[in-house]
Amino acid sequence: MSGITEIETYGVERIPDADRTARPLDLFRVAFGGANTFATCVLGAFPILFGLSFWQGLAATVLGLVVGALILAPLSLFGPLNGTNNAVSSSAHLGVHGRIVGSFLSLLTAIAFFSISVWSSGDALVGGAHRLAGLPDTDLSYGVAYGIFAVLVLVVCVYGFRFMLFVNKIAVAAASLLFVLGVFAFAGDFDPSYPGTLPVGDPLFLPSFIGAALIVLSNPVSFGAFLGDWSRYIPANTPRSRVMAAAFLSQIATILPFFFGLATASIIATKAAEYVDPAAPNYVGGLLAVSPGWYFVPVCLIALIGGMSTGTTSLYGTGLDFSSVFPRFSRVQATVFIGTLSIVFIFIGRFAANLTQSISTFATLIITCTAPWMVIMMLGYVTRRGWYDPEALQVFNRRQRGGRYWFTHGWNWRGLSAWLVSAGLALMFVNLPGQFVGPLGDLAGGVDVSLPVGLAVAGLLYLALLAAFPEPREVYGPEGPRLVRVADTPVLPIVDAATEPVT
Secondary structure (H helix, E strand, C coil): CCCCCCCCCCCCCCCCHHHCCCCHHHHHHHHHHCCCCHHHHHHHCHHHHCCCCHHHHHHHHHHHHHHHHHHHHHHHCHHHHHCCCHHHHCHHHHCCCCCHHHHHHHHHHHHHHHHHHHHHHHHHHHHHHHHHHCCCCCHHHHHHHHHHHHHHHHHHHHHCHHHHHHHHHHHHHHHHHHHHHHHHHHCCCCCCCCCCCCCCCCCCHHHHHHHHHHHHHHHHHCCCCCHHHHHCCCCCCCCHHHHHHHHHHHHHCCHHHHHHHHHHHHHHHHHCHHHHCCCCCCHHHHHHHHCCHHHHHHHHHHHHHHHHHHHHHHHHHHHHHHHHHCCCCCHHHHHHHHHHHHHHHHHHHHHHCCCHHHHHHHHHHHHHHHHHHHHHHHHHHHHCCCCCCHHHHCCCCCCEECCCCCCECCECHHHHHHHHHHHHHHHHCCEECCCEECCCCCCCCCCCCHHHHHHHHHHHHHHHHHHHCCEEHHHCCCCCCCCCCEECCCCCCCEECCCCCCC
């Protein structure tokens, strides 16, 4: 295993057993560090923006966090098992070519969350420096802050997993300590009896409560495509319960930034209500407006540390997966290429196109499409009894053809159909007032039920398709399938694409 100052050379090929020395604790650090940021605090403020009281908002937050962590945890198993990222592992359920669905989803998610982390952290840093030292609050200041964040993140991602793990070890402790300092900064202003603006009997109360819980739930779900990027360095013989526990607890631990966002939002709603106007919320500006002067430095540090942590976890996976779709690029080349494009997008979106709100909506829609993909992966794992053929998973990356997961011309239409139908239906139920409302978005009385619909339809349809159209016996391990039947369909051998035609 290389040190933190040596550039990681592995792409999406199976990590050799000798180099898989990471622990579940390392997975916890990376996953928690990537969410222990201002971006999560902003999500934590949404229950207050929706009109809930502090205690109602806390209940919605805990509900969303627990359910989201339960959905996410099984996605941590594919990395140790197959030694590669989750998009490559999805070949087993979507086909050798169909795995590009996971690659595409992770690419879009990473760029979106990289942009959000740079914008939110840059805004906090500039705002804090303006209040603390009189730094001019200009586009130039914001541009410099964004540029510093983006370049630092890109450098860490180029060095690779070990450097990213080192950064997150520091970030987890430092950011957590700074959030805890907030207890002393806001203790005099915090009132847990904050009543909110919606009484329980109001017809908008239930939609607001469920909507707040779903926004919180979306944060753990957003990590689904990336867990394999980090867990692939964990040895295959590590107890699965420990790996899942690390992923689950990494999200439960984010109650810290969520609580910080919820509590400070209730203070902002009381002392500076103009910053929590649902029509134009500005959580970072409101936080600075109600913070005592001595807390401006911690705010700036949280912005710097959090931006680095979230940015690296997002961009690292992007470069890794892009190199798997286009093997002519090494991991480093793909990281630099995607990172540069992302930086250009960040500047254009912020200063030329004003996409800061649009990218938040875009991220929500991506997560809506990612959740059904996660369900298919989990059910596929259950029906296969956790058995996979690592060599057959690498067929696409090696530009080969055939193997257990070739299915029909490299596509497994069962998994693909279940994903397309469930993701499409979920998008139709999205209800983000003022941003995006799907054709069926008002059917649930204004409640955004897109995620529950996507999860339920994906699970039911995928199992129905596996039952009606059994997969080849060869895709299952020696113990056979669980819950579904098999077909005695022959499996084509793995060959080089240029030597023999395979259908």
